[in-house]
Amino acid sequence: MSEVELEVLDLKQMVLASNSFGPSDVAEIRQAITENYGHFGELRDAVNEMEQDDALTPAGKTKMGVCQFLLGRFKDASQTLSAADGSAMALFYNARCQFELSNFDGAIEGYEQAKTSGYNEDQCKIGIAEAKRYQGKIEEAMAILDDIFGPAEQTADYMYQRAATAAQIGGRMEEAINLYQRAVSTDENHAGALFGLALENDRLGNDDEALRLYERAAKAFPTGIGALINLGVMYEDNGQYDKAQLCYKRILDCHPDHPRTQLYMKDASATGNMLYDEEAQRRNDRLAQTLNMPVANFELSVRSRNCLQKMGIETIGDLTRHSEQELLSSKNFGETSLVEIREMLSQKGLSLGLFAGEKKSNDPPVDTSHMSPDEQALLERPISDLNLSVRARKCMTRLQINSIGELIRKSGDDMLECKNFGVTSLNEVREKLADLGLKMRGD
DSSP states (O other), rough: OOOOOOOOOOOOHHHHHSSOOOHHHHHHHHHHHHHHHHHHHHHHHHHHHHHHOOOHHHHHHHHHHHHHHTTHHHHHOOOOOOOHHOOOOHHHHHHHHHHHHHHHHHHHHHHHHHHHSSSHHHHHHHHHHHHHHTOOOOHHHHHEEEEEEEEGGGHHHHHHHHHHHHTSTTTTTHHHHHHHHHHHHOOOOOHHHHHHHHHHHHTTTTHHHHHHHHHHHHHEEEEEHHHHHHHHHHHHHEEEEHHHHHHHHHHHHHHOOHHHHHHHHHHHHHHHTTOOOHHHHHHHHHHHHHTSSGGGOOOHHHHHHHHHHHHTTOOOHHTTSSSSHHTTTTTTTTTTHHHHHHHHHHHHHOOOTTTTTGOOOOSSSOOTTTTTTHHHHHSSBBBBOOOOOOHHHHHHHHHTBBBBBHHSSSSSHHHHTTTTHHOOOOOOHHHHHHHHOOOOTTO
């Protein structure tokens, strides 16, 4: 039998080759790293080499920017793509960068520009729907998805976005899970859909199934931080500290200053008797020091200072856990104050929404010790069960109140701080809660 010579992919050579670069090349890079994570280093080396090339063409900058995006270097990628060839691909991936940087309005604008320039219209609309969902505009996001027809409806990306949107609408979790499953059937390596399924199994206590799905999600590239962190924690719970460290290293490869992952890596390394990167610890200490700085130490306008105080934002870290949309939802907080805050954070190398996933609630917990199981279950019901008016519903979205339990942790003054929410809406909410035998905090 004759020997067959296997072709070994040189990802660095492929990226550096002088040829056209399009969506199919991005898919090939992602597939290569999904199959063998060792290729990640080759992609990083290729980008480092391109960054040293002063004669890089505008088209070459588009390629470099897309590859920087794949490496998780979203700020660098956005700067590169803004100075690239202005192609539809450059516009599309710059929009994706804005999304990852929590600039959802910028992402939507970018997707619209990419669509106008000829990028796949359905992919742009899916991206816009995702940005709307993260803004809390769930109904608008679903309306956009409802307006997509034809082959795009059968793609894993579409089914994943529809699933994630349905999951935020009361009573549609079964639909969401079915859509996640269909997305995975269409693309077995779809990180988002796998993570969605893993998360639901995790919440239901199906540990073995959750672990299996997290492992599948972790093999995909790019992989979400949430999937890798949750998988790492499950490995630690099982005493597999070496595997946990590999998960955390994957995150730190792309986001070396991610504070929560640095702490997890330190704990896993100490328990697993492995050396911890002392330089990473020093970076983490410097970041923690910055995040703990009081906003009162900075020269802000009286209006900005008063708004932040009303929102319970006391430190730089608190600011990074809030999005621009959340700040703008507060009464008397406008674009001028937003620009002021942006500039202050930019000087520290930070941005609004940077650590939005690590937000801490300032609301006091609800004492449920005296409640029956039925009464406690009532608090878990979605806010949509109250059948509120449109104005009151929009306020719930702005304040990210998803359940009745979260609502009763708010006071009337908390609610009145929300734009367009007045005494009439407050009375409506109080009446709806009274029908259930509940009250808001302080009532």
